[in-house]
Amino acid sequence: MSDELGFAELSVLAGVLDSNGAKLDDLILTGADFNDGRFGDIFDTMRRMRSENRPVDPTTLGGEIPTHAAFLWTLSDQVPHTINTGFHADMVREAAVRRRVNAAGVRISEWSKTLGMSDLTDRARREVDEAVGLQRRRVTFMADTIGDTIEGIGKPSRSVPTPWRSLTDSIGGFRPGALYVFGARPGVGKTAVSIQIALELAEHGAVAYSSLEMPEHELHLRCISAGAGVAHAILEKPAPLPEFVKSKIDAWRGSTPQSIAFDDRGSVTVNDIRTHARSVAREGNLAGVVVDYLQLISGESGAKRLEVVTEASRQLKLLARDLDVPVIALSQLNRNAESRGDKRPAMSDLRESGAIEQDADLVILLHRDMEATDTASTDFDMLVAKNRHGATGVLRMEWAGEFMSVTDGRTW
Known part of the structure; x- marks a missing residue:
């Protein structure tokens, strides 16, 4: 010494x-x-x-x-x-x-x-x-810190707008440090919603996107279709793109940040997701984290799915607070809604863990009538089932299947 x-x-x-x-x-x-x-x-x-x-x-x-x-x-x-x-x-x-x-x-x-x-x-x-x-925090009382809070009242929010104005008006945007869960049955449009969210977050910084279900090139096509307004079917055809389509894509690329870092490994743990997010954060200002989807996250060998999802949910909430960014996690719903008359999902339909409902600051359930007529099939509902910072309710959107995206509608 x-x-x-x-x-x-x-x-x-x-x-x-x-x-x-x-x-x-x-x-x-x-x-x-x-x-x-x-x-x-x-x-x-x-x-x-x-x-x-x-x-x-x-x-x-x-x-x-x-x-x-x-x-x-x-x-x-x-x-x-x-x-x-x-x-x-x-x-x-x-x-x-x-x-x-x-x-x-x-x-x-x-x-x-x-x-x-x-x-x-x-x-x-x-x-x-x-x-x-490893240091004890100095004790502080409200009298010592409340002044900063009061000074912040009325100042611009740090929340990032969502891609849909009606949703932003309803929930106030994506808050740093909060966990947002979007739940739906397969095929309803979870990934489409997450792509639009990632594109919006990318306007404000880098995005760490962990895709456990879809490879990166398919995610690229989703981004192009939703962002540039090009029919997804055209992008999938094994034929040269028409010149007007190339022009639309070039214009979109020139005006839109592509600061989304995709991790498309099919089997990752929550530690892998955290490592990816921290790596993206070191490259620049991290605007948010997107995970598609919770039930595909891997756990320790022999662990039950309920335990894996519960721990993943808790760790994603901690990740949001540690990195001070919004974390958007997609979640699979069970089939209980199919037995209901209107087939609308409920919070209890979140698969494998009530911890998701507990950890999430906001839960939005996505609903689209897959058996409806062509005219009505554009209806797309976002059910705000839990909102720690405000009201719940139903937002009526429109499903633009041609572009694999959701457009704003009206609130009711």
Whole structure:
């Protein structure tokens, strides 16, 4: 231990004793932060005594730890001035973080010999995050922080608009840190909705899109069709594109950001999704994360689907908060709606986990009558079944099947 760090640790102990324990209330330290284990034990004893509303002086502390009694009485001689306790506490904390990061590096080095890349990357990041973050948060009261909230009232929202004005008006846009779940039966249009959302988010930054069902080139075609207004059937034909179609696509490419990073691996864990999102975030401003879809996320070998989906839902909510971006997750619905007269889905139709309903800030159920006549089949409903920040209700949209997209309609 360097002389400077040793003196800093002594200075912290002396400062606490000199204040009869009062300085403990302002120190973001624990005994584990001290390089000298003896000092760490003394500091933790001080904290315990302070929490019990007992005086913290050489006499009372010496009574708690008799083996250090003589040492405690010499502290004032070793540290005659204790006005810089906070500065020295910062030195102790910084040294502790550096030791933890160094220890994390050793563990990561060992893991690199056996773990796969995905697990290694995720565990390494988590290890470093924990090493840097092992500090108690300073207690703050509302009186100290409410001013910032009041100043923010009336200022422009950080929410990103949705692709549909009526939905934006209803839910206020996509909020950073929130989890949005869009649920539907197969074939209704989940992926089409998610593509439009990704294109809208891309207007505001980079988008991490994890597609567990559809390969990247098919997603590209969906983007072109919805974004450039080109019939999807034309893009699928094994024939050269007409010149007017090429012109529409070129015009769209020139005016629209293509900052969507697709990960189309068919079998990924929630750790893979997190790693992909963080990688995209390092490339630039991350506007959002899209996952298509929850029930296809892989879990540990032998884990039940209910457990996998429950954990995935919880982790996606944490991901939204950690990255401070909206996370949009698609979800499969069960077949219960088919037995109802109007075939409209309900929240209880979310497959395999009630945790989805619990974790989501907003749940939108998509409905399109697949057996209706051609005239009525354009009806497309978004049922806002849960809205933590506002009202629920039904939004009437229009299904533009030719372009694999949904257009705005009216609210009722």
